[in-house]
Structure formats: C-alpha cells, structure tokens
Amino acid sequence: MSIDKKELIMQTAISLFSEKGFEGTSIRDLAQKAEVNIAMVNYYFGSKEKLFEAIVEEKVRYIKGRIEDLENDKNLTEIEKIDLIIEAYVNRFLSYPDFHKVMEQEMLVSQREDLHQKVIEVVTQNINNFTKIIEKGIRKKVFKKVDAPLLFASIIGTINQVLKSKQICCVYIFRESNKDFNPYSNEQFRKRLVTHIQQMVHSTLLQ
C-alpha cells in the first residue's frame, strides 16, 4: 500500500503545485486532497521541498534521452528529425500539462538553487542537441542559415505559450476565453499545434 500512496502524494502535489504554485500549496491542502495524514509527506519525502525535488528529478530524467535517440538515428533526414522532435515535444507537453507547469514555475522562480541548476543542465543539453542537428543540415546545405538556439526557443516557447492556462489556450483556439473546454486532451488541437510549428519551422529552414 505504501508505494501507491507515495505516488498518490506526488501526483496530487503536481496537480496542486501547477494550480496554486509551490509556495501557494500547503501540506494541509495536499494531505486533504490526497486523503492522507498531514505527517505522510514528511514521512515519505522528508520535507515539502524534497517532495518538490523528487517530482522534478523523476520526470527530468525521462525527457533527457528522447532527442538524443532521434539525433543518432542514421535512417532519418535532418528535416524528418526536426519534425519528429516537434511532435514528440507537443505530445509530451500536452500529455503532462500539470507537470510542465510545475517545471515552468521552477525555471521562473529560482528559490531552490540546486534544483534550478539541474533543470538548467537539462535545458542546455536539449538546446545543444537540437542545435547540432540544425547545424548539420546547414553544413549539408539542406537548411538555410538560421539562429538555431533561438529557433528551438520558438518551438518550445510556442508550446509553453498555449500551456500557460487552459483559458488562455482557448483564446488561441477560439479567439475567446472558455472555462469549460479542456484543450490539452483535444486531438484536433494537438494536430493543429503540431502542424503550425512544423510549417513555421519548414518555412524558416528550407530553401
């Protein structure tokens, strides 16, 4: 029963942190929503801050390898790799929107120094891996000379922009706010987002 409860606390924490922020979520809120005793968070994680670290560390590792795998795939052209990276990021971000909002907050607010460095390390690797692919395409003269790191910023930035809040996302979809629609689990929107980014990146990269 213990491992399930530990995972339950983490999932509930992701939900609450993404909604109210880390400092804005009290352990009492968390315990109540997860239906566990207040003492359980400290029992399993040691402290509220270590719970936060556990959440980030567990998930950060998952994303790390994705682009590297694609980069090393010899059977794909550069533009195919880029298209797959875009789709992978959109799918990942839309599948775990709450978690990514928590990560966004961690990047925005640098209260926890060690954790912040760990996140920056991963971001750095992702930027550099993406840049390598682009620059290979430029050397092969299949890509135009572009600002590769900033193009990566545009891709991730676009996704983050719609991930900010469901309501804001609805404005991008319907051009007006909507409280009752969940855009993140909508397949039509997912495709639209992927298509937009891919077309934009194609226009920017290809002759």
Place this chain on the structure above:
Amino acid sequence: MSIDKKELIMQTAISLFSEKGFEGTSIRDLAQKAEVNIAMVNYYFGSKEKLFEAIVEEKVRYIKGRIEDLENDKNLTEIEKIDLIIEAYVNRFLSYPDFHKVMEQEMLVSQREDLHQKVIEVVTQNINNFTKIIEKGIRKKVFKKVDAPLLFASIIGTINQVLKSKQICCVYIFRESNKDFNPYSNEQFRKRLVTHIQQMVHSTLLQ
C-alpha cells in the same frame, strides 16, 4: 515623500516577486529591501494582494494601446506593421523583464480570480488585434494562409522563453550557462532576437 515611497514599494515588490514569486515573498522581506516599515505596505495598498493587483493593473493598461495604434496606421503595409509589433514587444519585454516575469506567474498560477480574468482579457485583445492584421494580409494575398493566433503564440512564446531566467537566456546566446552576464540589457542580443523572430515570421508569412 509619500508618492516616492509608494512607488519604491511597488518597484521593490516587482523585483522580489519576479525572483521569489508572490507567495514566496513575505512583507518582511519586502519592507527590509525597500527600507520601509512593515506596516507601510498595508498603509498604502491595503493588503499584500492589493499591492499585487496595483502592480498588474498599472502596467497592463500601458501595453494595451500599443498594437491598436499600429493596426490603425494607414501608412504602413501589413508586413511593416508585423515587424514593428515584433520589435515593440521585444523592446518592452527586455526593458521590464522583472515585471513580465511577475505577469507570467500570474498567468501560470490562477490564485487570484479577478486579476486572472483581467490579464486574460488583455491577452485576448492582443491576440485578436494581431490576428486581424494577419487576416487582412491574407485577404490581400500578400500573406500565405497561416494559423494567425498560433503565430502570435510563437512570437510571444519566443520572447517569454528567453525571459524565463537570465541563466537560461545565456544558454540560448552562448550555448552554455553564465551567471555573470545580463543578457536583457545587451543591445547585441536584443537585435539578434528581433532579427530571428522577424525572419521566422517573414518566412512563414511571405510567398
């Protein structure tokens, strides 16, 4: 002496909120950094939350009219308008990075319902104003058929991405972390960011 002190509190609050978040900043922190008495925040603003509202409301109004002015300018072509909008946003965001981090947090965390709605209202207007210009260009057949709201998300998203933290921004510039460099006040980087976004948008929009 009073108006200066009120402004001093607001400026100090923007600095601290952007660094530690709203919930992560205590009135004692704020009072100490601004070198005022703890009671002054409540004396001038009524409460910590109303101070936050005052910050957002004051600045939100400023941004509002900018795009509308450009939209109504008859002497500019559509692509010229878009270029000016991009430059205006970059200049504004890089000039007040702390304030925009505070706004980012407000969008990410929806703790203060009224304020959140106000921010969403402004965002909605900006998206729709931008979209109008694009769709006019599409009707005139000077622009390709693009996803206008999502293109706006890409523009703002790119800027937000480098605005997340100075350290992360340095990774986009130097491809490695750097704690001692302030990218936001660097003219070279500002130009590079404007150029990248403009070129990307040109490629996406123009035949």
Place this chain on the structure above:
DNA sequence: TTGAATTAAACAAACGTTTGATTTATTTTT
C-alpha cells in the same frame, strides 16, 4: 493644530515539521 506618515509591538491564523502512541504488515521463532 490638524492630518498624514511612520513606527515598534502585538495579534491571531496558518505554516512546515515533529512527536509519541497506535494500528497494520512482515519476519522470526517456537
């Protein structure tokens, strides 16, 4: 002399955390 500005001190409420007792589960011994 009046009203605004400023202060130190105190307020109750909420916070993260710890305690020590109690229940539940697992292992060891008979």
Place this chain on the structure above:
DNA sequence: AAAAATAAATCAAACGTTTGTTTAATTCAA
C-alpha cells in the same frame, strides 16, 4: 501453523515559526 517479535505505516495532537495584518503611540509636515 500459531505465536511472538520486529518493522513499517498511519494517526491526532502539539511544536515553534513565520505569515499578513492591526493597533496605538509617535513623529513629521502643512
């Protein structure tokens, strides 16, 4: 296989701090 012993999980209650806010006295300026 039953009983005893040990370990893990859960709990209500309390801990000491910190929080945002208020008070009532004092200083300052008009």
